[in-house]
Amino acid sequence: MSSITQVQQDMLARMGQFAELAGGDAVRPASLPMAEAGGFGESFESALRAVDAExxxxxxxxxxxxxxxxxxLVGAMVQSQKASVSFSALMQVRNKLASAFDDVMRMPL
Structure with a gap:
């Protein structure tokens, strides 16, 4: 399995977890779901390392x-395009997370 496919599957799994969390109770302890799965920071770090390896x-x-x-030459160009796509996907995820954080910070209490 290529690393981009692995990163995409990991991201889809995380999105599924977040969708589950959004549909549940309004207040849950922050440590339960993510601590057992390794944490979001650890997941993002592994995705970052996969993109770096690519x-x-x-x-x-x-x-x-x-x-x-x-x-x-063709193989090298394909590898270059895979690295470019994985980097672009990582940057889009980072930008979405940054904008979500900004939105949460702007919420009135």
């Missing part, structure tokens, strides 16, 4: 083609 694989493949060690 970027490194892409740069290694491009370097191999540039130096003549590999003739797989």
């Amino acid at each position: 970027q490194h694989r892409s740069s290694q493949a491009m370097e191999a083609v540039d130096s003549g060690r590999s003739d797989d």
Whole structure:
């Protein structure tokens, strides 16, 4: 399984957990659901590390083609596009989280 697919499946699983939480009771202890699953910060860190690994694989493949060690130009370009898409998806998630945080901070009490 490619790392982008793994990141996407992890994000979908987290979205499912958040949907479950949104449909439940209004007040729950913050430590219960996320602490057992490893936490949101840990999940985001693993997604960040997966995107970083994808970027490194892409740069290694491009370097191999540039130096003549590999003739797989198409494979290097596909790897580069996978890294680009995974980075773009990560930035979109980060931007959504930042805007959600801003919205929560602007809520009247």
